[in-house]
Amino acid sequence: MAIPITVPRLGWNMEQGVFVGWLKADGDTIRVGDSLFTLEGEKAAEDVECLDAGALHIPANAPQPGETVLVGALLGYLLQPGESPPKADSPPMPVAAAAEPAVVKAIASPAIETTPRERPASSPRARRVAEELNVDWKQAKGSGHSGRIREKDVRALAEAGTSFGNATRRLIAERMVASQKATAPVTLVTTVDATELVQFRDRCKANGSAVPSYTDLLVKLCAAALERHPALNARWENDRVVPSAGIRIGIAVDTDGGLLVPVIRDAAKISLAELTVQSRDLIERARAGKLSGKELRGGTFTVSSLGGFGIDAFTPIINLPECAVLGMGRIRRVPVVVDDQIAIRDQVTLSLTFDHRIVDGAPAARFLQTLTKLVEAPTPTLDSLAPSPSGRGLG
């Protein structure tokens, strides 16, 4: 049986080498221990010792000196006496025995079995992104393994939200209906002289500082009125009235995605200037979709203005679980009777919707009365906790 001569592995990692050349000629008699050929591996060229005996047969298609050869490639044969060379030179021997496909699996033990979840599984990143985009991740459809809601699902939801039928819209719808179902809303309407309020704002403009919007002014005045009428600042919870610890006033903001109501904290305690800065920031970020959920929660009263759209009066809907909401119409210069004279004054209509479960009509009317007086003579309230436009603040 002809003994094949193949390319040996010279080092640990050798996969191929350079066949330098034969040290014996075709037909030579080879003894065990003879150096047969020279092979260059990774480290050096080595003379390869023959470990069998026989007559060397070098096939015509054997590798030529200088050729790169794979480990296991056939170089020639040793023939025993009387033996003729194999007819067809067999292909190079495989480098390693063919292994069955073995696949190392990632370490992933089965998930721990739990009782069915009340809400769908979601990734931490999906929840973070939901907060950033101000969408409700629970509304997303999970595309992950086992239905997990992933970042892309939340982004898809937010994307869809820019067109009709988005999650914010659904949320608003739910909340409006819930409010209408749960509360006993009554709306009181009154028209108030806003001349001094307009003058106050004009002074702010002249002063050069950040100019408060009429909503800002109303928020500040409402906070002062709520301090005197805490019942309007309460909420309905578990079938009873619960007073609120602070005064936190939501401002209704119209955004592309729908109505958002970011909340101004400590509205009674901060100065008008601070309030102006805060509300501007909240409104900007509400429109850019960058409010956190926290900034949208915890309000105790809401101010909503449609004056910019030429609306005089409307019936705002209570933002649950608050007690009341104030709607502000446009400010108009109109002729009014003052001391039996016709005078030109600035007038505004205020609409207060309150929850009759929490408070009765008379206390609500008294609140509106207080607010009316504050609007008619706003300067002392708005100047408190200055820096004030007139420079008389406490500093």
Add this chain to the structure above:
Amino acid sequence: MSRSSLDHESLLQLYRSMLRIRLCEEQLAKSHQRGLVHGACHTYVGQEAIAVGVCAHLDKNDAVFSTHRGHGHALAKGVTPEELIAELYGRATGCSRGRGGSMHLFSPEVGMMGTSGIVGPCILQAAGAGYSSKLLKNGAVGVAFFGDGAVNNGAFHEGLNLASIWKLPALFVCENNQFATEVPFSYSAGNPTVASRAASYGMPGAELDGNDVLAIRAAAGEAIARARSGGGPTLLECKTYRTRPHAEGMGDFTYRTREDVEAWKPRCPIKRLREHLLAEKVASEKELAGIEEQMQSEILAAHAAAEKSAPPKASEAATHVYSEPRQVPAVPANAATRETTYMQATLDAIAYEMEKNPAIFVLGEGIGKRGGNFRTTFGLYDRFGPDRLCDTPIAERGFVGLGGGAAMTGARPVIDFMFADFVLDSVGEIINQIAKIQYMSDGRIKMPILLRGCIGIGHSAATHHSGNYYPMYAHFPGLRVVVPSNAYDAKGLLHHALRVDDPVLFLEHRELLSTKSMVPEGDYEIPFGQAAIVREGTDVTVVALALMVHHAQKACDILAKEGVSVELIDPRTVAPLDVDTILKSVAKTGRLLIVDEAFGPYGIGAEIAAQASDRGFDDLDAPIRRLNGVHTPTPYSPSLEAAVVPNLESITQAIRDLVAE
């Protein structure tokens, strides 16, 4: 120097030194009872003649390494009683700044290179100090003091043999006090004498009366002179007895009797010298009483000062684990590059550094003339000679421990251990000594040692030539662990490793040695703890190490065609580990897979996953996955071997699965 030639002052100096040790130990025994000594307290009472007789010949450039009973050696070498006492009291003024206590005394300023709670390493370290002396030609001698308990330990055998074959200037002093803690030497030694073992290693040995300071001084003088003049090492066996318990507060009469102890007390070495001095009229009773009074007040003052010293600050409890980081210049932008194999790139780096730094030497099997099993030192023997390319016997614990001692004394050893599996025999030296000494010495001793060798599975190397082990080393403070994946990184990281003062495990995956990349021709450094972003992507972060980086790159190509964009990160070093780069990537992709050939449990992937879920929780869009080598010894047969390592197919599938999670 014979005993008769000693002058009056030298004799009195011996008396003073022994007395200083005795009185200091008596003070410490009292303080231990009073609770001033917080931990163990191993006194040297009864053995004073040995430290004093030997150290009489040493100066601060000579390096002493000792064992857990080292107070006497420290004092004889020049540590002040106040520094020793303060150390046992746990004070910032202690010789180890309160980091060591009784068993870990360091004062490199006087050549007290350390005592150890582990029996044996001091022998190897003293041999290492001898190697430094031989290499740097500074005339210093390395001295090891150890008990009879150390002589049945492999470090003794390996250390003495290495010192002998290399004719190192070293002295091995066995203090045979007859008990290894409580186990009698007569029980644990087949050969009842230690001194006679010297013949096994081809070095002179002498058995001495360990309580005769003059005899010890004379014999040590001869041995040290021989060492300094190139005559090689000596083994001295000093027969003695400790007359106090193994440690203060421990019962003493379960393994020996009160009578045994009492019988030895009259043979007290101090009493013996005193009687000699009086009999030979070297000193008067009055003169000796004066010395005794002077020593007593010195120790009382030391105790008082130590007691008044402040404790070390808690804020400094974790300083000096590593040396100060080096400022690393940027890789030259326009350097000429050429395609180089991994193996050649590291050879270029080490050749360059050896040319620049004469303190670098290489120890290992077949790294001399042969040039290294993996050509790690090819051609260097001819350039730098046998002292700098030193072939070793197969004695990993021995030459690694020796390397540690050499690193502590001014040399920069490179231990080339061929296969990482082999070096497991020396893990105690690496973890207990090499990793800890910078810290224990409060940063006063540096440990610039490079430990390099091959890791990794492939080509049927089977279980004793395939281990990865880097997660294990990364667990311990004090070590740097480098796992380069390509020629460029390997060269830059090796240049850096040979310039920092920390111990570095430089682990080269065997399957990568012939891979090529474009490498700058000159020297450049890649600092530790900076991951490479191999490929940028947006959908999933894959962290891979060593060979797995190459597989993962191919997986990236396949997945790119499927529309999956993979960001591939190679940490390059696992200690320190650049978690920030990984987390920044995860913040982008939300998905993390760690591909590591090393074992999963308690591994690098586990560490990365823990940090990612802690610091990057809100960034995760899917569970963190690991793909590791199977937790099994490495088998031989190709079909079995292939089944235990991640491959292109399994990596690609793991990434697909994670993207679908």
